[in-house]
Amino acid sequence: MISANAYGVESQGGSFKPLKIERRDILDDDIMIEILYCGICHSDVHQVRNDWGGSRYPIVPGHEIVGKVTKVGKNADKFKIGDYVGVGCMVDSCGTCQACKDGFEQQCENETVWTYNSVDPHTKGLTFGGYSDRITVNKRFVIKINTHENLAGMAPILCAGVTTYSPLKKFGAGPGKQVAVAGLGGLGHMALKLAKAMGSEVTVFTTSEKKAEDAKKLGAHGTIVYKNKDDIRKSGLSFNIIIDTIPADHDINALISTLKPNGTMVLVGLPERSTRYSLSPSILMDSNRSLTGSNIGGIPETQEVIDFCVKHNIRSEIELIKFQDLDEAYGRIMKNDVRYRFVIDNSSL
Ligand SMILES: [Zn+2]
Numbered sequence: 206m207i208s209a210n211a212y213g214v215e216s217q218g219g220s221f222k223p224l225k226i227e228r229r230d231i232l233d234d235d236i237m238i239e240i241l242y243c244g245i246c247h248s249d250v251h252q253v254r255n256d257w258g259g260s261r262y263p264i265v266p267g268h269e270i271v272g273k274v275t276k277v278g279k280n281a282d283k284f285k286i287g288d289y290v291g292v293g294c295m296v297d298s299c300g301t302c303q304a305c306k307d308g309f310e311q312q313c314e315n316e317t318v319w320t321y322n323s324v325d326p327h328t329k330g331l332t333f334g335g336y337s338d339r340i341t342v343n344k345r346f347v348i349k350i351n352t353h354e355n356l357a358g359m360a361p362i363l364c365a366g367v368t369t370y371s372p373l374k375k376f377g378a379g380p381g382k383q384v385a386v387a388g389l390g391g392l393g394h395m396a397l398k399l400a401k402a403m404g405s406e407v408t409v410f411t412t413s414e415k416k417a418e419d420a421k422k423l424g425a426h427g428t429i430v431y432k433n434k435d436d437i438r439k440s441g442l443s444f445n446i447i448i449d450t451i452p453a454d455h456d457i458n459a460l461i462s463t464l465k466p467n468g469t470m471v472l473v474g475l476p477e478r479s480t481r482y483s484l485s486p487s488i489l490m491d492s493n494r495s496l497t498g499s500n501i502g503g504i505p506e507t508q509e510v511i512d513f514c515v516k517h518n519i520r521s522e523i524e525l526i527k528f529q530d531l532d533e534a535y536g537r538i539m540k541n542d543v544r545y546r547f548v549i550d551n552s553s554l
Pocket residue numbers: 246247248249268294364365
């Protein structure tokens with residue numbers, strides 16, 4: 206084992222503080238990464254606060270990791286020391302089940318090992334995420350980043366990016382397709398940028414005039430500022446795909462009613478476990494509409510979205526912070542006061 210420096214929380218309700226943690230030294234299939242930047246995902250906040258249950262402490266969050274290769278295991282030679290790489294939500298899985306073979310490691314039939322708050326199958330200790338100076342990861346879960354430009358803005362692509370890219374691709378976003386994005390936050394602003402780069406016209410539903418202005422600047426074709434469900438229904442627009450990023454109770458029927466026949470609405474914003482949405486079946490049945498959900502993306506798709514973002518020069522809109530600002534940043538995320546993702550500069554450790 207080797208020692209690493211990190212920022213984490215030692216118990217539920219605690220503040221962030223510097224911690225010494227242990228990482229496994231590289232195995233033959235591993236690489237070691239010096240972490241340069243790590244995005245702060247809304248799910249980091251939920252897990253630090255144990256909103257979903259099952260959080261284990263100490264917790265070192267962070268699954269939007271960008272860094273540089275510092276050590277390469279003898280079977281991991283597709284990577285070289287000095288390569289820029291990324292790590293997203295997962296660091297291991299069985300690799301042999303059908304889901305893993307199909308590139309959906311997040312659905313591994315045996316066990317997906319999450320980047321933090323999981324058990325490392327090699328050491329039996331907890332996994333620790335990217336709020337740290339280094340990490341050891343199996344080569345199958347390391348994404349190549351073929352650019353050195355604006356790497357901080359690339360970090361959120363590893364979670365927020367692939368989470369929205371995956372359903373946009375699956376449901377056919379592209380030229381001639383009308384896409385709506387509900388909610389403009391970390392996920393929503395990535396959905397907007399990606400759908401636009403795929404060639405779709407994108408409309409953003411938001412409750413904020415200010416965010417509607419931002420959406421226009423980020424390339425939205427249209428915006429709908431709504432106060433209630435009637436404003437949504439009256440908008441009179443119709444979409445092939447709606448990416449619903451709102452992570453709290455809201456009227457999904459009003460949004461679904463703006464889908465074209467055979468259109469699909471995809472839920473990607475995960476609210477607290479106790480949240481229930483009510484659904485009017487006729488809204489789906491009338492026009493053969495679909496309602497579905499999507500959870501991150503597999504490793505091949507994560508590599509694909511990173512390559513897509515390099516090619517189209519897409520990055521997340523970020524606010525770069527230091528480790529010492531973590532508690533304040535978490536407070537601002539809770540108040541929905543971030544435009545549009547915090548990213549930690551790991552050199553501040
Ligand atoms: Zn995330």
